[in-house]
Every structure is written in C-alpha cells, then in structure tokens.
Ligand SMILES: Nc1ncnc2c1ncn2[C@@H]1O[C@H](COP(=O)(O)OP(=O)(O)O)[C@@H](O)[C@H]1O
C-alpha cells in the first residue's frame with residue numbers, strides 16, 4: 001500500500017496573484033523509498049514538503065497518509081502525527097542553543113507517548129546511528145555544520161518515524177560534509193528501511209536516491225526511478 | 227507534555243536570561259513586600275490595641291446612654307441623660323441581673339485644675355472605690371478613696387502621673403489641695419504612670435467620688451457610664467441580656483430599636499477596633515496592589531519579548547509535535563514561575579522588614595509590640611503573585627501558541 005498518496009494538490013499563498021506555489025501535483029510514495037525532489041529555486045519544493053510533513057495545508061486537492069485523508073485529523077492529532085510518524089530535517093538545522101546534543105535529540109520525546117524508560121536508549125542509539133557519540137554532551141555552538149545536521153537527523157530518528165523529510169539537508173554544508181550526511185541518510189534507508197523524502201538542487205546529492213521527482217513552476221515535470 | 231518536563235522546560239527558558247528575569251520580577255517583589263509589611267504592621271497594631279483593651283478586665287460590661295455609635299466619630303451618646311440613679315437600684319437587685327457582681331457609676335468630663343500658679347486641663351473621672359479594682363490601679367504615693375468618702379461626698383482626689391507632673395513637678399503632691407471648678411480638693415493619692423487603658427488614660431485624670439463630681443463639678447443627676455462586672459466570663463452574654471431587659475423596663479421602652487442606651491462588652495470593643503484597623507489595612511494593601519499591577523504589566527512586556535525572540539524555537543517545537551496547548555502551558559508557566567519567585571522573595575523581605583520594625587518600635591518607643599509572621603498574608607502573597615503570572619502571562623502565551631510553525635521557523 002502507498003504510504004503517501006497525493007492527488008491534484010494546489011497551494012495558493014494568496015499574495016502572489018495568479019501564480020500558485022503548487023499547481024496540481026499528484027504522486028504516490030511507498031514505504032521504504034528514498035525519493036529526491038529537485039527543481040529550480042521557487043518551484044514549490046519546500047511548499048510541497050511542508051504539506052507532506054503536516055506543517056502546512058494544501059489549498060485544495062487530497063492527501064492520504066497511511067490510507068487516511070488528512071482532512072480527518074484534528075489539530076491535536078496532526079501534532080501527534082508530526083511527533084510519532086514523521087521526522088523533519090531542515091536546511092538551517094534548527095537546534096536549540098544552550099542545549100546539548102543529547103537534550104536536542106530528546107526534545108521530540110518530551111511531546112511523545114514513548115515510555116520514559118526507553119528514552120535514554122533511544123537517544124543514545126539515534127546519536128550513535130549518525131556517528132555523533134563523541135559529541136553527545138556538546139552544545140550546538142561547539143559543533144561543525146555537518147555535525148549539527150547529523151544531530152538534527154538524530155533528533156528526527158528518535159521517535160522512530162515512518163518517514164523522514166529533509167529540506168535541502170546539505171544546502172548549508174560543504175561537499176565533503178554534504179556527502180557524509182547523505183551517506184547517513186542512504187544508510188538509514190537501506191539498512192533500517194526508513195522512508196526518506198528529500199529536497200535538493202544538487203545533482204550529486206540526487207544520485208543517492210532511488211527515485212527522482214522534478215518540479216517546475218508548481219508542477220511535476222518528471223518522475224522517474226533511477 | 228508531562229508536567230515534570232513542562233517545569234524543566236520553563237525553568238530552562240528563564241535561566242537563559244537570569245538578570246533580565248530578575249529585573250522583571252522587581253515590581254512583583256516590591257508589591258508583595260509592601261503588602262506583607264502593611265498586613266504585618268496592621269496585625270501588630272491591632273494586637274497592641276487589643277492588649278490595652280484587655281487592661282480593663284474581660285468581665286467588664288459598659289453601659290452608655292444614647293444610641294450605638296455608628297462610627298468612631300459619632301458622639302451622640304455623650305449628650306444623653308438616660309442613665310439614672312433608679313437604673314442602678316434596679317440593676318443591683320439580684321433577681322434582675324443575677325450575674326452582675328458590681329455596678330459602678332461613672333461621670334467624666336474635661337475640667338481645668340489649678341495649684342498655685344500652675345493650671346492644667348485634665349479629665350475629671352467620677353466613680354466609686356471599686357473602679358480601682360476594675361482597672362487594677364494602685365497608688366504610687368498616698369492612698370485611694372474608700373466607700374465612706376464616696377457616701378460622705380468628701381472632696382478628695384487621686385491624680386494621675388501627668389497631672390502630678392504638670393501641677394507639682396518634683397515636689398510632694400499628697401496632702402496638697404488643688405482647685406477644680408472653684409472647689410478645693412485634697413489630694414490623697416497619686417497613680418503610677420500607666421498609659422492608655424482601654425479608652426481611658428488615667429495619667430491625665432483626676433479620680434474623685436462620683437457623688438462630688440455629679441453635685442459640685444458637672445451639676446448633673448445622671449451618669450455617663452455604668453461599668454458592670456459579671457461574675458464569670460461565660461455569663462457575660464446572659465448578663466447583657468438581663469441588663470437590656472431591666473433598662474428597657476425602667477425607661478418604658480418596648481421597641482429595642484428605640485433604646486436610649488447601649489451595652490458594650492470587651493468583645494464588642496475589640497471587634498469594633500478590629501474593624502477599624504482592618505479597613506485601614508485594606509486601604510494600604512490596595513495601594514500596594516497597584517505596584518503589583520505595574521509589575522504584572524512588566525511581566526507581560528518581557529514575556530512578549532521572549533515570545534518574539536523565541537519564535538524559531540516555537541516553530542521547531544511545533545514541527546516536532548508540540549500542540550498549541552503544550553506551547554501555551556510552557557510560556558504561561560514561565561510567567562507564573564517568574565511572578566511566584568517574585569512573590570516568595572517579597573514575602574521574605576516583607577517578613578524581614580516588619581520584624582525589624584517591630585524590634586525598633588519595641589526598643590525605641592517601649593511599645594509592647596509583638597511580631598507575628600502574617601501567615602495569611604504570605605499565603606495570599608503566593609496566590610496573588612501566581613494569579614498575576616496567569617493573568618498577565620496568558621496573552622503572550624496565547625500569542626506563542628498560535629504561531630504558524632512554518633512562518634515561525636522562517637523567522638530571523
Ligand atoms: N509563506 C509564503 N507566503 C507567500 N509566498 C510564499 C510563501 N512560501 C513560499 N512562497 C512562494 O511560493 C513559491 C514556492 O516557494 P518554495 O516552496 O519555497 O520554493 P522552493 O523551496 O522550491 O525554492 C515561491 O514563489 C515563493 O515565493
């Protein structure tokens with residue numbers, strides 16, 4: 001069954017007259033895929049990812065997550081899904097300053113129903129999975145860009161979500177660090193069977209994916225397996 | 227989010243800006259300090275006054291002419307002449323007021339006295355020999371007058387310490403004669419300095435037999451007060467009821483609303499004074515409360531700043547699963563923690579200052595001022611400061627909770 005199914009998604013921000021950010025987008029994604037979304041700047045990639053990640057709502061069209069239309073969820077249920085079923089990785093890392101890597105990774109658990117006894121184990125294994133064990137007590141200010149993004153990935157992993165969304169996760173990193181982050185994401189996809197949907201505009205990053213969706217002017221221009 | 231983590235999250239938020247948090251709560255600290263101070267001093271003053279009232283003996287019932295005064299400046303009863311000799315005779319009958327031990331008449335008024343070239347305006351207090359027992363008065367020099375001098379209309383006087391100082395200075399007073407309203411009185415005794423006792427200050431009084439006071443000083447046939455002593459404290463209420471019945475019969479009064487006398491016990495006096503000090507305390511507390519409002523506005527202001535500064539954090543928390551309610555509670559709790567800490571500090575400072583004041587009053591003015599920590603005010607202080615956090619924190623917290631996660635994350 002499809003994990004994600006969207007039909008004819010449209011998004012109007014209202015301000016930009018006549019030009020919708022998304023203009024009729026439809027596709028399916030199954031569990032376990034690693035999908036890269038590419039396209040020029042302003043083409044609607046982030047908008048699409050935000051809608052898929054329950055951070056925003058489409059103006060029209062349908063979105064089924066795990067077979068259920070998101071129209072059926074209440075505001076609080078959406079928050080719960082954001083917490084338990086998805087993990088989000090941002091270009092700007094968005095780690096809390098003055099909180100250690102451990103504390104940052106713990107954050108989603110504070111809002112979860114995961115029993116407290118499991119927290120420590122989950123936090124530590126998430127941090128190990130991104131290779132940051134030696135930085136566990138450090139503040140974000142003491143980390144390099146690549147390490148920050150790995151901490152952010154650990155935070156996305158800690159609730160063991162069904163799908164991880166990453167919006168230009170390597171956009172703020174040099175190519176060496178970007179490659180390391182991508183290795184971690186592909187590894188999560190291959191060995192741990194995490195579904196990963198990432199936005200990028202670098203061909204070198206897109207080659208890690210098993211499927212490439214190309215977006216332009218709010219529409220899907222191509223969608224192919226590689 | 228679980229309450230436990232809500233607390234640590236909020237404390238962390240505050241800890242990031244320690245000096246700013248401290249300055250913000252100053253308004254609350256000052257307001258709560260002022261309230262504790264006022265309430266503690268009000269309580270101390272009330273205790274002081276009550277302890278002085280008790281100097282009259284807790285079994286004493288006061289009967290005054292006229293109607294019940296409606297307030298502290300209502301003197302209507304002074305001009306009434308309803309308490310007569312006949313009333314004393316009726317009240318004295320055992321079958322009428324079985325629990326009355328003594329019925330003591332009192333007349334009083336301000337008069338000039340002179341000795342040689344010295345003059346002094348004092349209060350002439352006419353009563354009988356038993357009044358000295360009721361007020362526990364003993365002579366410092368000489369003796370007190372006795373029943374035979376009261377019955378025999380003897381012009382003798384026992385003077386208070388201030389009267390003695392004003393007229394005689396350091397020289398001997400006992401045995402000398404002073405003039406009051408053209409009549410010579412022989413001083414037979416001097417009272418020690420005693421200060422205010424109940425409503426009377428015997429230091430500025432000349433106590434003479436009431437028979438002489440009625441006839442030669444005031445020229446009246448009625449009385450200003452009856453002091454009635456009950457045999458036991460538990461009989462006071464019954465005695466008061468009997469006294470009212472006797473006096474109504476004697477004065478032909480059928481409607482209690484038309485009483486031309488009123489009866490007051492120590493308990494009544496205490497509660498009247500309690501009411502006055504309570505009103506004063508309340509007034510001062512309301513003034514102090516203004517600074518709490520100012521403090522609350524300061525809290526609201528700083529919380530609005532915090533919400534704006536932490537827009538990105540709010541966006542992140544929402545994107546990883548915080549509900550609107552989680553965010554609301556986090557910022558509301560921060561405001562409440564801020565104001566409650568202010569309240570605790572204020573309670574500590576208020577208690578400290580009022581303790582210092584009580585020590586100063588005792589040491590310098592010689593008042594028997596007893597310090598008591600106002601537990602009620604402390605509880606009130608905590609509650610009020612918490613409520614201020616709630617009231618002034620709710621608007622910033624709502625603002626935080628309603629932020630759209632995407633826009634919040636994009637905030638720079
Ligand atoms: N919050 C917003 N309000 C108004 N317009 C927006 C907003 N976010 C994005 N847009 C517009 O929508 C279009 C798509 O933006 P976006 O999804 O961020 O593109 P991409 O991520 O592909 O660069 C752009 O024209 C952008 O200006």
Ligand SMILES: [Mg+2]
Nearest residue numbers: 045046047167
């Ligand atoms: Mg983008």
